Structures are given as structure tokens and as C-alpha cells.
Amino acid sequence: MWKEYYHAPGMYDFDYSLRRLSMDPLIRINSKERWVDVPVRLENDKVVVRVKAEGTTEKPVFSVMSDHDENQDVIFEHIRNIFQWDKDLDEVHQFFQQSELSMLFHQYQGTPIVRDFNLYDSLMKVIIHQQLNMKFAFTLSTRFVQKYGEEVDGSWFYPEPETVAKLNYEDLRELQFSQRKAEYVIDTSKKIVDGDLDLQEISKLPTEDVMKRLGKVRGIGPWTVENWLLFALGRDDLFPAADIGIQNALKKWWQMDKKPSKDDVEKKAEEWTPYRSYAALTLWRSIED
Known part of the structure; x- marks a missing residue:
């Protein structure tokens, strides 16, 4: 077991992040004890990392711990990027004090953008969730993961793209996917497996280029790309006006x-x-x- 601490540079409302993460029944959270278990894929292993708030919104301190003793630096960097602890939210707060949203930002100080845990998982989730109400959307994504993913130490990992690419459309239809949604999930996974869609490469592109590249994929429209940019990549300047x-x-x-x-x-x-x-x-x- 190893454990490291991190002090964020400004306000950070981790309790709100836990509330938002708790909307997803696949994520293991304890709001009272203020921790979340994060599934992390390493090159040859799957590990679960516990992230816990040790401080307050005004003086945020976090602990990161895992039973996996190898690749500690890689794991810690991954967690730091997911929760975007390096972002000084005090600067964001000060910016909006000069706007008409000043009272909202005063009321909800230190609201962070927490990224989804994995680029592929996030894309699958937003494809599954598009054009559905939230309750049924999470029902579908939960069925998908629990059927084809893997549970490790109480936390769920999404299935690998290689697993999804081998499915038949009827396999997902049995989970109450529509025909088109089944096609979008499986066909997009096939593109990733075949090397036609490199999410790691795309993640490094400017926002407009990401919109163009992902927007060419059948079943991925502007809403899906915007949500992936915001929650998979944690981009600062995204505004889904049609939401x-x-x-x-x-x-x-x-x-x-x-x-x-x-x-x-x-x-x-x-x-x-x-x-x-x-x-x-x-x-x-x-x-x-």
C-alpha cells in the first residue's frame, strides 16, 4: 500500500464532484467519508486507486492510495490529470466576478471539471447516453459495462474496445439498445481497434479539429463531441449551447x-x-x- 498527498492551489469543492460522480451507479463512492475509487488501466494490469478529500473547499488536500506498488508516478499523474488539481479555480472565480454570473460563482465556489476516467470509456458513455433521459441512459451504460466489462476490487472497468468490436448488434439489442445505438457503439469500437480512430492522438488536437475528426464518425454528432471534449479531455472553453x-x-x-x-x-x-x-x-x- 502506498499513499501520497496533494495540495491544490485554490478552492476545490470535492464534495460536489462526489455528488456529480455518484450519478453514475458504476462508480464506487462514499460521500460521508469523502472518497471515490478510480479504476486505472495500466499497460498490463488493472488497478483501483482511492482518492480521498483530507481538507476543505477553501484549503483542499487530497490523498491518493493504492495496493499496487509499481508505476506510482504514472498512477499519481493520471489521477492528478483526472481531477485537474493543477487548475487554480480562484482565477476562474475572479474572472466571473466581472460577469453577470458573479452571484452564481459566489454561491458555487470552487466547482471543478473532473474528467472521465478513460478516453474510450467516456466516448462509449456519451454515445450510449445521447438522446436519452439520464435515468435510462445510466441504466443502459450500467448493463453494458456489467455484461462485457470487468469488476476489480469492487470497481467496474468498461470493456476493452477489442471486446466490443467482436460483438453482434443483437448482443446490445438484448440490453435494450436501439439498433442504431448498437451500431454506433460497435462500429466506433471497430474503428478504434483497426487504427482508424486514435483517441489518444485526437485528444491532443485543438478543439475545432477534434470536432471535425470525431464528427466524421457515424453516430457522433456535435452534442457527443462537445461532451467528450468537456468530460473526457477537461477542456476549459466548451459551451454546449444546445443542451x-x-x-x-x-x-x-x-x-x-x-x-x-x-x-x-x-x-x-x-x-x-x-x-x-x-x-x-x-x-x-x-x-x-
């Missing part, structure tokens, strides 16, 4: 009788560059509460 939750949050904030249009939302969001992702997450949080 219904965002529109409802702005309707409430602007005290409108009906939801604002996508164009109006996009135009207003330009004022929140280069931190539009934090605006989006804080707006979502305002209606979640």
Missing part, C-alpha cells in the same frame, strides 16, 4: 418565460471565454441543486 439543461438554467437565471434560443446562448457565452466550460458546469449545478 437543454443549460438552456433551462439560463431561462431561470434570466427570468424568462421560455428557454433562450441556441443562437442567443452562444452569443452570450462568448463573453465567458476562455472559461466557458466552468460557466456551463456552474449553470448545470444551479439547477441540480
Whole structure:
């Protein structure tokens, strides 16, 4: 067993991150003890890493621990990137104090962007979740992972792309996937296995290039790419203006009788560059509460 500590540079509301992560029934969390178990793929192994809050939102300290004694530096770097501990959220807070969202950012200080645990897993999840209500979306992704993935020390790992690429569409139809969604999940996995889609390479591209590359894949539209950019890559400046939750949050904030249009939302969001992702997450949080 090894254990390391990390002190974040600014405010960090880890308890909110746990609440958001707890929406996914596949993720093992203890909100009272303030920890989450993160499944981590290494080159030849699968390990579970426990991340625990040891401090407060104002003075955030985290511990990272695992029974896996090898590759400690690699594991710790991976965890640090997932939770984006190097991002100084005080700077984000100060930026929005000069905006019309200042009161929201005052109310929800230190709201971080926590990345999904794996690039492929995240893409599968957003493809499965697109155009579904949240409850059924998580039902489908849970069935998918528990049927074809692997449980290690109480935590679930998504199936490998090689496993999914070998499935028949009917295999997923039996889990209540639509025909098209089954095709999108399996065909995208085949592209990854065949080397036609390199998620690691794509993750390093500018946002607009990611939109173009992933947008060419059948079944992956703008909503899916935006969510992958935000939650798989943790990009700072993403604003899904067509998202219904965002529109409802702005309707409430602007005290409108009906939801604002996508164009109006996009135009207003330009004022929140280069931190539009934090605006989006804080707006979502305002209606979640």
C-alpha cells in the first residue's frame, strides 16, 4: 500500500464532484467519508486507486492510495490529470466576478471539471447516453459495462474496445439498445481497434479539429463531441449551447418565460471565454441543486 498527498492551489469543492460522480451507479463512492475509487488501466494490469478529500473547499488536500506498488508516478499523474488539481479555480472565480454570473460563482465556489476516467470509456458513455433521459441512459451504460466489462476490487472497468468490436448488434439489442445505438457503439469500437480512430492522438488536437475528426464518425454528432471534449479531455472553453439543461438554467437565471434560443446562448457565452466550460458546469449545478 502506498499513499501520497496533494495540495491544490485554490478552492476545490470535492464534495460536489462526489455528488456529480455518484450519478453514475458504476462508480464506487462514499460521500460521508469523502472518497471515490478510480479504476486505472495500466499497460498490463488493472488497478483501483482511492482518492480521498483530507481538507476543505477553501484549503483542499487530497490523498491518493493504492495496493499496487509499481508505476506510482504514472498512477499519481493520471489521477492528478483526472481531477485537474493543477487548475487554480480562484482565477476562474475572479474572472466571473466581472460577469453577470458573479452571484452564481459566489454561491458555487470552487466547482471543478473532473474528467472521465478513460478516453474510450467516456466516448462509449456519451454515445450510449445521447438522446436519452439520464435515468435510462445510466441504466443502459450500467448493463453494458456489467455484461462485457470487468469488476476489480469492487470497481467496474468498461470493456476493452477489442471486446466490443467482436460483438453482434443483437448482443446490445438484448440490453435494450436501439439498433442504431448498437451500431454506433460497435462500429466506433471497430474503428478504434483497426487504427482508424486514435483517441489518444485526437485528444491532443485543438478543439475545432477534434470536432471535425470525431464528427466524421457515424453516430457522433456535435452534442457527443462537445461532451467528450468537456468530460473526457477537461477542456476549459466548451459551451454546449444546445443542451437543454443549460438552456433551462439560463431561462431561470434570466427570468424568462421560455428557454433562450441556441443562437442567443452562444452569443452570450462568448463573453465567458476562455472559461466557458466552468460557466456551463456552474449553470448545470444551479439547477441540480
